[in-house]
Amino acid sequence: MKFLHTADWHIGKKLHGYDLLTEQRDAYRQIKAIALAEQVDAVVIAGDLYDRALPSEDAVATLDEMLVDLNRQTKLPLLAISGNHDSGVRLGYGRQWFDSTRFYLRTQVGEGLEPVTLGDTQFFLLPYFEPFAVRQLFDDPEIRTVAQGMARLVQVMETKFAPDKKHVLVAHFFAAGSTHTDSETQVQVGGLNAVPVDLLRAFDYVALGHLHRKEALQHEPTIKYSGSPLKFSTSEAADTKGVWIVDTDTTPVTVTFKPLTPLHDLVVLRDSFEHLMASDHDFGVGPDDFIAVELTDTTPIPNVMQRLKTRFPKVIELTRVNPLTVTLAQLDTRQVQNDPLALLKDFFEQTTQHPLDDQQLHWAKQALQRATKEDAK
Amino acid sequence: MKFLHTADWHIGKKLHGYDLLTEQRDAYRQIKAIALAEQVDAVVIAGDLYDRALPSEDAVATLDEMLVDLNRQTKLPLLAISGNHDSGVRLGYGRQWFDSTRFYLRTQVGEGLEPVTLGDTQFFLLPYFEPFAVRQLFDDPEIRTVAQGMARLVQVMETKFAPDKKHVLVAHFFAAGSTHTDSETQVQVGGLNAVPVDLLRAFDYVALGHLHRKEALQHEPTIKYSGSPLKFSTSEAADTKGVWIVDTDTTPVTVTFKPLTPLHDLVVLRDSFEHLMASDHDFGVGPDDFIAVELTDTTPIPNVMQRLKTRFPKVIELTRVNPLTVTLAQLDTRQVQNDPLALLKDFFEQTTQHPLDDQQLHWAKQALQRATKEDAK
Structure with a gap:
């Protein structure tokens, strides 16, 4: 079978105050066009569908539109997990209905152990998880890190491997050896939470989300971050964003990159x-x-x-x-201004490289007003 | 056919700071038990499923559990609309999948015009709406009040009436002539937003939500508020809460009240x-x-x-x-206390009938500390 691997849509994200919904809708349209042109059998979204646990109404409406369009209108099977930016509960509301149209959304770690089979492939859809969730799942106090949790989870997954099927893991974490950019949440990509790539070799393909550059694991031919569809930080300015097309008919699987053109x-x-x-x-x-x-x-x-x-x-x-x-x-001296507020704005901008924001401007004006009044006394 | 009419669940509501989820889960269990005992063909929920447009994660998880249990596990068809307390967008996320198991959730006013037919009955599921939404729907600037909007909507609904079916309206507004209690949102039940009951006489039954007492329209045999399943204010203390069982086999329909026992x-x-x-x-x-x-x-x-x-x-x-x-x-004089904070607390409580809250207590302590310091100078 053939599937499209994407992740980290971060619907609702703002870039330095600029709303990105227009750009995100455009990226979505391109992803859908690629899925159709490549005649894939499914689309995989490896977490961080929303940018925030508490997305805005606009973000909810936009993601709902995309999912409805991709799965219900376009009839593409959808395999998705929650990422660390998603609230599993909010993203997962209603998901028990989604399976009926082959939209498989998993938001609890235990659900990752039950594969979804599409064509010749078993998909293990493992949402982002904290170590305590795996500790609780297996009632094992020894599980303290994501890596320990992952080792245990993979062990169980392997017992579910159908020998005549390909095995794909969809997950959302920091795989050790990968590099990261500024737009990921720093605290989540640290050492204790890293998963060694060697733990992932049992799978024919690992569709990862979390890091925003497809190059994060570039030396691994079948363990891939798709990266985000949009550039979310200056450190990604030179990147080419896109999606992977994965064909499971070959051994090893064939992986092709399809670029997106930024609107x-x-x-x-x-x-x-x-x-x-x-x-x-x-x-x-x-x-x-x-x-x-x-x-x-x-x-x-x-x-x-x-x-x-x-x-x-x-x-x-x-x-x-x-x-x-x-x-x-x-x-x-010709540039020296007499207006104290203009001087202050310049000084602030020169020294911090940022303009005053509205709040700061408000404070500055108040302070200057008070100073002027006291002068006048 | 036979259906159960309930409304105003307000999942996530707090009563003077006390979480009500336990009580709400218990009420849900009773409603389900009544639905099963009465062998109803459907359950109608006439709006305000959540208490807030932005419900907590706990509230989302709890409502999701109830809906899954009632519709997917118990296999009861569900007819629901959003109320003024719900965000249509948040409540409605995923609803395009819900129809597949006969969970008909409508959150946009235009959707109310397309009846859902179950057995011998057409249900018009009209979510809570603001006048501008109907003005926009019909592109008619003359529509300025809920009553004007409603008149227009009913006109269109009547053209969809199948003559061999019963016609039920499910809606969420203030019907004129009804009385209200303290736990409803005052601003929503005022004069301009009232719908005259005469506008509703075309229907065999009108299942209303919004007002929390079933007695709000007690002289109308077939236009009913179900009231909330729980008492949400002191003014409802003497009420008996419950649900209506509506049997459409008779003309007029037969309406029976089934009480709930407060946990x-x-x-x-x-x-x-x-x-x-x-x-x-x-x-x-x-x-x-x-x-x-x-x-x-x-x-x-x-x-x-x-x-x-x-x-x-x-x-x-x-x-x-x-x-x-x-x-x-x-x-x-034996009761006169020397501790100024205790005196202050007493005085506040005597005069306002409320104890100091944590913030007020904090302020009082700070003020007393300052006063004591100044005394000592």
């Missing part, structure tokens, strides 16, 4: 302020692309964020790659 | 403090019953709430039915 890309621009603002220079970015600016300048630039946004409306990050070399004496 | 009752005790505390007097209440105390005393009683709770652990309200007649001169 609005995340781009890092490293350049001088002057060059960035020069209107005759084409950086090949659209007005809806997300831009991380790395300024090469060494002098302060007043209102830098505000001015950059006139050229690039969605600047999501502003960093300086060179130290500021300016001294007070070097300051161009 | 833990809500009881009002009007008595003197002395009598209430007398250990030889049996008030017929259990330690888990919710008690609203109406004190008949006219003198202040130190630590009244704390002392009452030694006798009745779940005092949820404390009011005085007689004015305090004490003067300073009458105060028994």
